[in-house]
Amino acid sequence: xxxxxxxxxxxxxxxxxxxxxxxxxxxxxxxxxxxxxxxxxxxxxxxxxxxxxxxxxxxxxxxxxxxxxxxxxxxxxxxxxxxxxxxxxxxxxxxxxxxxxxxxxxxxxxxxxxxxxxxxxxxxxxxxxxxxxxxxxxxxxxxxxxxxxxxxxxxxxxxxxxxxxxxxxxxxxxxxxxxxxxxxxxxxxxxxxxxxxxxxxxxxxxxxxxxxxxxxxxxxxxxxxxxxxxxxxxxxxxxxxxxxxxxxxxxxxxxxxxxxxxxxxxxxxxxxxxxxxxxxxxxxxxxxxxxxxxxxxxxxxxxxxxxxxxxxxxxxxxxxxxxxxxxxxxxxxxxxxxxxxxxxxxxxxxxxxxxxxxxxxxxxxxxxxxxxxxxxxxxxxxxxxxxxxxxxxxxxxxxxxxxxxxxxxxxxxxxxxxxxxxxxxxxxxxxxxxxxxxxxxxxxxxxxxxxxxxxxxxxxxxxxxxxxxxxxxxxxxxxxxxxxxxxxxxxxxxxxxxxxxxxxxxxxxxxxxxxxxxxxxxxxxxxxxxxxxx
Numbered sequence: 102x103x104x105x106x107x108x109x110x111x112x113x114x115x116x117x118x119x120x121x122x123x124x125x126x127x128x129x130x131x132x133x134x135x136x137x138x139x140x141x142x143x144x145x146x147x148x149x150x151x152x153x154x155x156x157x158x159x160x161x162x163x164x165x166x167x168x169x170x171x172x173x174x175x176x177x178x179x180x181x182x183x184x185x186x187x188x189x190x191x192x193x194x195x196x197x198x199x200x201x202x203x204x205x206x207x208x209x210x211x212x213x214x215x216x217x218x219x220x221x222x223x224x225x226x227x228x229x230x231x232x233x234x235x236x237x238x239x240x241x242x243x244x245x246x247x248x249x250x251x252x253x254x255x256x257x258x259x260x261x262x263x264x265x266x267x268x269x270x271x272x273x274x275x276x277x278x279x280x281x282x283x284x285x286x287x288x289x290x291x292x293x294x295x296x297x298x299x300x301x302x303x304x305x306x307x308x309x310x311x312x313x314x315x316x317x318x319x320x321x322x323x324x325x326x327x328x329x330x331x332x333x334x335x336x337x338x339x340x341x342x343x344x345x346x347x348x349x350x351x352x353x354x355x356x357x358x359x360x361x362x363x364x365x366x367x368x369x370x371x372x373x374x375x376x377x378x379x380x381x382x383x384x385x386x387x388x389x390x391x392x393x394x395x396x397x398x399x400x401x402x403x404x405x406x407x408x409x410x411x412x413x414x415x416x417x418x419x420x421x422x423x424x425x426x427x428x429x430x431x432x433x434x435x436x437x438x439x440x441x442x443x444x445x446x447x448x449x450x451x452x453x454x455x456x457x458x459x460x461x462x463x464x465x466x467x468x469x470x471x472x473x474x475x476x477x478x479x480x481x482x483x484x485x486x487x488x489x490x491x492x493x494x495x496x497x498x499x500x501x502x503x504x505x506x507x508x509x510x511x512x513x514x515x516x517x518x519x520x521x522x523x524x525x526x527x528x529x530x531x532x533x534x535x536x537x538x539x540x541x542x543x544x545x546x547x548x549x550x551x552x553x554x555x556x557x558x559x560x561x562x563x564x565x566x567x568x569x570x571x572x573x574x575x576x577x578x579x580x581x582x583x584x585x586x587x588x589x590x591x592x593x594x595x596x597x598x599x600x601x602x603x604x605x606x607x608x609x610x611x612x613x614x615x616x617x618x619x620x621x622x623x624x625x626x627x628x629x630x631x632x633x634x635x
Contacts, residue, residue, distance in 0.1 A: 218549065239537075
């Protein structure tokens, strides 16, 4: 029920008449600047951090790509002839790679931010609202704007459907259950409090999601849904790459030249999403249960390491960071804009050049170092958000599920967009959305709450109190309601057009507008509730 007009007026006056913020981010003289100028500078700083997150996330994906490409050697001996046959098969299962590496990797900025927020609140009986707000807002951004982008990405008339309905239904169930579960522990079992066992059960459910999805993928009897799989996406279908366009990949890809020209459909290249060219990198899917008779990728990687030492590879990253690529037939205005963008990215590129090359140790060293950089940027983001909230008087929770959620969800959008463009089906594009939403709750909220509840249990024997529980629970209800509307449209598109993505251009854009409308409804209602205007 809406509140009287006087309530709106009082809330607005209170927001405008907040005390002057005497905190500062870097220098004490910041407090001498006007609130408007300070707010503008902090938002610029926040946007610059998001650019940094996008840049390091691309490096993070390359390291994950290297991890996924890892193969194990299988030796089979014929019992009759005693002849040994050596095969190499992929270590990672297709479905598990989507749910764990792809979903976890694209959600790591939000997870890192929430974990830092939890650590900052250690010793307090109240949980911070920044982490949960960002993760719930990120879930809404993933579900609505990213679906909106993916539905119009295929070419006019092109249809892309989910080939493995069984796996998608499992992922969808755990995604919806995650938010039902969160509402239960917030408002039903222990209202406005989280106990150690509730947070522990939240994290453990991520393991159940992986197990359930793997069982469905393998069609285990009695525990899998009776849905057949059709047109399993074993290959990505990249556009033809001309030699000129291949050369344009060099600025952001610090591979040796022969890597760019390899067109091996068995390469598990599901995380290469960052390139300056208009076509993106070559993009292939991870085959499930498929073995390679000739380990082309493994031999190629060995050749790279043999031909170029570890230090040479690392040196190449710094050379690449300082290299400005000029394209042919480029007008002066476009060249100037590219140069300004290059200067803007230069500090990030130089900083991230310190990440060891992803060609080393199957990418694990680069993977861990990238996580450290992402965590560092997430910490700066939390400090800037505190300053914006302090200066403007806007509730930090509102900033979290709007600006922070959109900024940190950018890797999710890029990954799903590339998947919708390159893959012959809609499986990975939509799986990344649903799985990221599950990861947001089970891992992104579960682990920070587990940290705080464990500390409170041993230090005070008290549960963790949720200061923003009312706003969070309301956001969950709105999100759940709008989610039903989103999934209903996907089901309707499947029944009418035979596919979730693409189709007639007009209806694709109508679906896109509908998804954006659902997101605006979520953001508006949640903001009004947290601000006390609803």
